[in-house]
Amino acid sequence: MNKSLITNGLALIVTVIGYVIANDLVFYTGLFALSGAITNTLAIHMLFEKVPFLYGSGVIPDRFEEFKTGIRDLMMTQFFTEQNIDRFLSEKDGRASDFDLTNIISKVDLEPAFDSLVKTIEESPFANMLAMFGGTDALLPLKQSFIEKMQASLVEISSSDKFHEMVRAELEQPNVIDSVRDKVEAIINKRLDELTPQIVKQIIQDMIRKHLGWLVVWGGVFGALIGLVSALLF
Numbered sequence: 001m002n003k004s005l006i007t008n009g010l011a012l013i014v015t016v017i018g019y020v021i022a023n024d025l026v027f028y029t030g031l032f033a034l035s036g037a038i039t040n041t042l043a044i045h046m047l048f049e050k051v052p053f054l055y056g057s058g059v060i061p062d063r064f065e066e067f068k069t070g071i072r073d074l075m076m077t078q079f080f081t082e083q084n085i086d087r088f089l090s091e092k093d094g095r096a097s098d099f100d101l102t103n104i105i106s107k108v109d110l111e112p113a114f115d116s117l118v119k120t121i122e123e124s125p126f127a128n129m130l131a132m133f134g135g136t137d138a139l140l141p142l143k144q145s146f147i148e149k150m151q152a153s154l155v156e157i158s159s160s161d162k163f164h165e166m167v168r169a170e171l172e173q174p175n176v177i178d179s180v181r182d183k184v185e186a187i188i189n190k191r192l193d194e195l196t197p198q199i200v201k202q203i204i205q206d207m208i209r210k211h212l213g214w215l216v217v218w219g220g221v222f223g224a225l226i227g228l229v230s231a232l233l234f
Contacts, residue, residue, distance in 0.1 A: 003213030004044070007037045007220040014224075028231040029224050036223025040216045043126055047212075048205050056125030060204050061197035063120050068192045068200070070116055072185075078108050079158075080184045101158040110147045117146070117204070142211045153203070 011034035018027025045051070050058035079101055118136050121127065127135075157163060166187050 004037070004041045004216040007216050008034065008041060011037050011220050011224070025228065025231045028227040030227070032227025032230070033220045033224035036219035036221075036226075037216050040219035044212045044215060047121070047124075047126065048201055059120065059124040059126070061201045064195070064197040064200040066116075066120070067204070068195055070113060072188055072192055074108075074113065075188050076181075076185055079104060080181055080188075102155050105151050105154045105158070108151075110150050111143070113150060114143050114146045138215065145211060149206075 011030055014026060014030030015034050016030070018024070018030050042051075046054060046057035046059075048058070048060050050061075084104070118139055121139070122136055
């Protein structure tokens with residue numbers, strides 16, 4: 001269900017009905033609802049897409065280098081620590097396929113990643129617009145969904161055969177204990193270098209965009225209330 005499309009459609013229908021029957025109360029209620037819904041729809045679109053002549057649009061792909069840096073730091077400081085590598089190399093067979101990060105990922109605190117995303121939005125031109133609907137607090141209901149999907153994505157990446165093969169190939173090299181962390185970091189950097197702004201945008205978009213549809217719904221609701229009050233007063 002596309003919340004944005006339904007909200008804009010209903011607001012447009014009410015506006016047209018009010019215009020046709022020449023009823024200012026209905027017309028202004030629909031018009032203000034349409035204005036709020038369209039504005040928030042555009043704001044959400046501008047998070048992910050560049051819009052000509054609108055400064056600050058496309059903030060997510062514009063900051064993709066920061067997201068890549070955050071992912072690399074997370075992997076190296078939480079997963080591939082010296083302690084974890086030493087524990088892995090101490091296993092009886094040392095097979096890379098036994099290097100299961102699922103339990104580790106489930107225990108990692110991913111709230112800082114969500115906080116980083118919220119901070120990025122706070123520092124963008126959309127902060128003032130979000131302030132009209134409770135500020136970045138309006139994004140807090142997305143936190144749990146964001147964390148769960150980020151964990152699922154990390155589990156999928158770390159469980160792939162290609163990832164295990166790359167780790168195994170590096171672990172079979174001489175002087176493993178001294179160099180494995182640097183080599184794993186190089187693997188991660190190489191994979192992250194393959195990420196494009198479009199891929200990063202799609203990852204973030206898949207995780208949160210459908211939930212941001214409620215911003216459009218509430219934009220329409222509050223717009224309708226403002227229009228109704230305006231019509232009654234004036």
